[in-house]
Amino acid sequence: MLLAGAVGLVALGVTTAIRASDHQDTPEVELSPRLDLNDVWAFPGSSDSRIVLAITLSSPLTPSTTAAARFDPNALYQIKVDNNGDAREDLVFQVIFDDSTNAQGQVVGAQKVSILGPIAPRDTGADNRLAAATPTLTGALGTTFGSATAMQVFAGPRDDPFYIDLEQFFRIVPDRRPSRGPAAALGPMASASAFRVGCPSGTPPATSAPFDGTRGCAVDFLRGFNALAIVIELPESALRGTAPEGRIGVWATISR
Amino acid sequence: MSIQPQMRKQAVLAVMALATIAGSLVACTDTETITQTVFRTDTLRRTDTLRITTTVRDTIRFGNTTVRFNQIERLANPLVSEVFIEKREHGHFNTSIPVEDRGQFADDIVTFVRNVAGRTPGVADAIAATLVGDFARGSGATAGGDLLIVFMDRAAGVTATIANDPATAAGNVVGWLTYLPVPPLAGAMGYGGRKLRGDDTVDKGLLVTFGPLLDANNVSPGLATDNVPANDGTVLNTFPYLPVPNAAPTLFSSIR
Numbered sequence: 001m002l003l004a005g006a007v008g009l010v011a012l013g014v015t016t017a018i019r020a021s022d023h024q025d026t027p028e029v030e031l032s033p034r035l036d037l038n039d040v041w042a043f044p045g046s047s048d049s050r051i052v053l054a055i056t057l058s059s060p061l062t063p064s065t066t067a068a069a070r071f072d073p074n075a076l077y078q079i080k081v082d083n084n085g086d087a088r089e090d091l092v093f094q095v096i097f098d099d100s101t102n103a104q105g106q107v108v109g110a111q112k113v114s115i116l117g118p119i120a121p122r123d124t125g126a127d128n129r130l131a132a133a134t135p136t137l138t139g140a141l142g143t144t145f146g147s148a149t150a151m152q153v154f155a156g157p158r159d160d161p162f163y164i165d166l167e168q169f170f171r172i173v174p175d176r177r178p179s180r181g182p183a184a185a186l187g188p189m190a191s192a193s194a195f196r197v198g199c200p201s202g203t204p205p206a207t208s209a210p211f212d213g214t215r216g217c218a219v220d221f222l223r224g225f226n227a228l229a230i231v232i233e234l235p236e237s238a239l240r241g242t243a244p245e246g247r248i249g250v251w252a253t254i255s256r
Numbered sequence: 257m258s259i260q261p262q263m264r265k266q267a268v269l270a271v272m273a274l275a276t277i278a279g280s281l282v283a284c285t286d287t288e289t290i291t292q293t294v295f296r297t298d299t300l301r302r303t304d305t306l307r308i309t310t311t312v313r314d315t316i317r318f319g320n321t322t323v324r325f326n327q328i329e330r331l332a333n334p335l336v337s338e339v340f341i342e343k344r345e346h347g348h349f350n351t352s353i354p355v356e357d358r359g360q361f362a363d364d365i366v367t368f369v370r371n372v373a374g375r376t377p378g379v380a381d382a383i384a385a386t387l388v389g390d391f392a393r394g395s396g397a398t399a400g401g402d403l404l405i406v407f408m409d410r411a412a413g414v415t416a417t418i419a420n421d422p423a424t425a426a427g428n429v430v431g432w433l434t435y436l437p438v439p440p441l442a443g444a445m446g447y448g449g450r451k452l453r454g455d456d457t458v459d460k461g462l463l464v465t466f467g468p469l470l471d472a473n474n475v476s477p478g479l480a481t482d483n484v485p486a487n488d489g490t491v492l493n494t495f496p497y498l499p500v501p502n503a504a505p506t507l508f509s510s511i512r
Binding site for chain 2: 148253
């Protein structure tokens with residue numbers, strides 16, 4: 001019992017640290033990258049009383065395709081917040097995107113970004129409708145809009161901040177590999193039992209660390225790739241509920 | 257039995273007319289009508305024109321509160337599904353809601369930690385309880401799940417600038433966010449959430465799962481780090497914080 005308690009206590013402090021990416025986690029979102037959430041962040045904002053919530057999706061975007069990258073105009077992007085400790089959303093941010101089209105119906109220019117929230121959701125759970133209100137803010141793709149003292153929003157391409165040797169991870173746990181592309185070709189059988197060594201100077205380390213001459217050094221799979229991001233900064237008071245210690249639970253969803 | 261071309265054409269037109277009528281019946285605030293002129297050639301090579309009026313759902317706009325969106329992607333702590341849950345369950349996970357996580361996915365996490373990582377039941381239970389259980393949710397929480405937990409009542413002076421700068425003493429001492437989520441453990445600095453810089457989430461997850469952090473037995477040293485220590489982009493100290501997008505190379509721009 002004591003041991004279990006001790007393990008639990010350590011886990012309390014550390015295993016909540018387990019956060020990684022969620023790139024291409026199902027065949028469906030793999031085929032529709034704009035519906036593929038990659039990461040969620042929540043961290044303090046520009047002052048004591050402000051908080052930043054951010055998500056990324058659509059990674060990996062190559063730099064040359066980034067300028068043309070758009071959010072899915074048929075999707076509803078949401079960040080959900082529980083502020084009373086019941087693990088159900090009490091407040092939501094709802095973000096939608098409209099393509100700008102010319103008279104011929106061709107997509108031109110930047111998408112229009114519309115965000116509503118934080119607002120009590122019309123429905124909780126996995127089946128949602130838009131809340132009955134006009135957008136809190138609107139702006140253009142790739143720009144910062146809103147107020148630095150109230151709510152400020154950015155939606156557009158950024159560097160994908162995540163880093164991992166994903167290729168080697170798929171060799172170790174091949175079940176998690178995507179269903180198509182080069183990583184899929186790694187096959188269903190585990191072909192490695194350890195990560196590759198790091199080569200900070202570009203060459204294998206001189207130490208006795210086991211260097212795999214075939215597969216080389218550890219590689220940041222996402223190095224040089226971009227993602228689409230939605231970043232929201234606002235006063236914490238807008239999210240505060242009845243949970244003690246100002247506690248909130250945050251998660252993101254994409255629906256269509 | 258063969259259908260005469262003229263009869264077939266009439267049948268098609270009748271179906272189209274019915275479709276148009278049906279469409280107009282549901283035309284209300286969430287639909288819009290598009291009329292197209294179509295040139296067609298029937299099987300006797302007679303050409304005529306046909307005006308087709310179609311009604312499409314104009315679903316994605318605020319003010320329309322009738323259309324329902326189905327959740328197809330969900331994320332809070334990404335490694336939860338990416339690493340601990342079998343690929344075949346990812347779709348199920350993505351369409352579930354946090355409050356269902358403990359009942360639906362705790363056993364998947366335990367199975368991975370025990371069978372794939374080869375750890376003890378105590379380690380497996382501690383990780384599962386932390387990731388999707390009610391554990392570590394703080395006082396007053398009535399339910400748990402895969403939620404990014406934030407304790408907004410942090411110490412004064414903790415802002416994005418400090419928090420994102422691991423090079424400063426404050427950045428190190430603050431140490432909040434991902435790895436010190438709970439105030440009793442983290443002291444007044446505890447914040448939870450997830451930070452953008454200096455937070456090697458993959459290594460932290462691997463260290464807990466395969467390394468000696470929770471239990472010195474049955475560790476896999478080659479799996480305790482992926483040897484990718486940092487992101488390639490530079491986190492900004494001001495909104496929108498995420499690194500600027502990687503630019504396309506201009507190597508050949510001079511010889512176009």
